[in-house]
Amino acid sequence: MELADQLNRVQGIVQAGLTQVPPQYIQPPQNRPIRAPLSPSITVPAIDLFGFDPDRRDSVRESIGHACREWGAFHVTGHGIPIELLRRVKEIGLTFFNNSSIAEKLKYACEPNSAASEGYGSQMLERDDTILDWRDYFDHHTLPLSRRNPSRWPHSPADYRQVIAEYSDRMGSLAKDILGLVSESLGLQTRCIEDAVGEFYQNITTSYYPPCPQPELTVGLQAHSDFGAITLLIQDDVGGLEVLKDGEWVLVQPLGDDAIVVLLADQTEILTNGKYRSAQHRAVTNSTRARLSVATFHDPAKTRRVSPCSDLIDDSSPCMYREVLYGDYVSSWYTKGPEGKRNIDALLLQP
């Protein structure tokens, strides 16, 4: 393996023993994370779904509505996904990153300079001139089933592919159930958002953030909102995910192995006519411990047109976003870059 290939992955840079971050990873001062003392009173809401018990639905719906309005991000427990599965998904991800050499991992390399291609990568955007994130990842294309090709996923450990396939199915149905509560919390039919999104295009991205010698100069993942409909994320106990709340970055505190973080994404902001906003978030690095997260994205098909639900538009609540072809939205996101929420803000009719 060429040294250049190794240095194309953040883990390779760390293994090469560099003690200073290469210049292409150094953020401009305004994007550097400031580790302000965290205010413990501000925490991302945690909602027990009580296994979708119909007798508890009214109060759960109310909590979801509140969390969506105030944060666009919240933890859920009581969701019915077995804790062993949540743990195993993180373990197999860690095994891939920790128990094989960079050369072995590169057998699964995603296509360079191509947006969201499946496999092992590091650079998120197509452009070469952007500042890089301190992150490596493995992206799996999981739904619809026609996109699912486990032969492109790691072969080891032996249960890797079966675990990802099972996780994909369970997350897909949980995403629908949560979107049902989100719709109801706005007075819409349960399936309103789900039907507007259409068949889910689901990707599962395992992100691995190696320890960084200069965490004050880098970000693990730059500030963005996810471009699809809804993201379900699990993380280990290291911490590093932050959401922007009223102009301040708030740590999404790791809550334990059964908690799943829900992040509303841009298409849900459009469909709800801005009543719920997508969560702007980022990941920060630290100098001592590698961090792992697994994000499951649920998106419309590229051919889908997305516009605000008509039930949410009237004289007192005019239409806020122009209709967009989802494929155009994604291309523009990958070419321009996220820069926080600039892509969805570009669709606002009265910015």
Ligand SMILES: O=C(O)CCC(=O)C(=O)O
């Ligand atoms: O690592 C994290 O917690 C964030 C991952 C994320 O935001 C993403 O992959 O879009």
Ligand SMILES: [Fe+2]
């Ligand atoms: Fe994200």
